[in-house]
Amino acid sequence: MNKLKFALATLLFAFLFSFTAKSQGSILEQNDLSNIKIDSYSDDQINSLLQQSEKLNMSKADLFNKLVEKGIPESELQKLKNRTQNSTQKIIKKEEYNSANRTYDESNGSIPMEDNKKDLTIFGAELFTKNSLVFEPNIRIPTPSSYILGTDDELVVNVFGSSEKKYNLKVSEDGQIYVPNVGPLYVSGLSIEQATLKIKSKLSKTIYRAINSGQTSVQISLGNIKSIRVVVIGEAEKTGTYTVSSLTTLFNLLYLCGGP
Numbered sequence: 001m002n003k004l005k006f007a008l009a010t011l012l013f014a015f016l017f018s019f020t021a022k023s024q025g026s027i028l029e030q031n032d033l034s035n036i037k038i039d040s041y042s043d044d045q046i047n048s049l050l051q052q053s054e055k056l057n058m059s060k061a062d063l064f065n066k067l068v069e070k071g072i073p074e075s076e077l078q079k080l081k082n083r084t085q086n087s088t089q090k091i092i093k094k095e096e097y098n099s100a101n102r103t104y105d106e107s108n109g110s111i112p113m114e115d116n117k118k119d120l121t122i123f124g125a126e127l128f129t130k131n132s133l134v135f136e137p138n139i140r141i142p143t144p145s146s147y148i149l150g151t152d153d154e155l156v157v158n159v160f161g162s163s164e165k166k167y168n169l170k171v172s173e174d175g176q177i178y179v180p181n182v183g184p185l186y187v188s189g190l191s192i193e194q195a196t197l198k199i200k201s202k203l204s205k206t207i208y209r210a211i212n213s214g215q216t217s218v219q220i221s222l223g224n225i226k227s228i229r230v231v232v233i234g235e236a237e238k239t240g241t242y243t244v245s246s247l248t249t250l251f252n253l254l255y256l257c258g259g260p
Helices: 002-023 043-055 060-069 074-098 113-120 192-204 250-256
Strands: 154-161 165-170 176-179 183-186 216-222 227-232 240-245
Touching: 043 060, 043 074, 060 074, 154 192, 165 176, 176 192, 183 192, 192 216, 240 250
Parallel strands: none
Antiparallel strands: 154 165, 154 216, 176 183, 227 240
């Protein structure tokens, strides 16, 4: 009796194993798909189905039509379409990502977060986020010889030697300065060096002729400086129009608008 029970149990196990193996075998090899459950198939089995259809030179449309002929329910066919679509996207994404010598995250099909952070980090961005840094233009510097004069700039003209005089001359909206007893001189658009030569030449021909003999000297520097308006557009933290001193550099302006 015990031997008979054992034999029956063995046959039943073999039958169940055979049925399960058949139901979980290749979908294409099954004749009747009316009771198929796509959710019971793993990703590897879905990929194997795609590879098998490619070997048979079947397109996805041909594959799906073949499964319809075998009686696959519409709901299960839709699940299979979704699974094959996701599988294809994962393969493409993995190949593209691995080509950049990075590791693809198989668990959720995404790029690791730490690599995303690396891609978005801008070198030197921390310079614009530290309040301890002072990044303002320094206006207490020797007058740059290449500085271009414009409206609202102030020239300080010192005459010394046999004659002593100091002039504070502001560039008007017309681009001129007015020297008492001499008259107007157009200096807008000139560098400090060019304006110095022009003013000395004019003074030496009018009220300070001793300049020609060297008994009188002239020294010219910047006093107050003009302001300029700069428009910041593009990938900056705070775009807009900024009014800054004419000695402001590009880096000063980047700090002012919060950096890139």
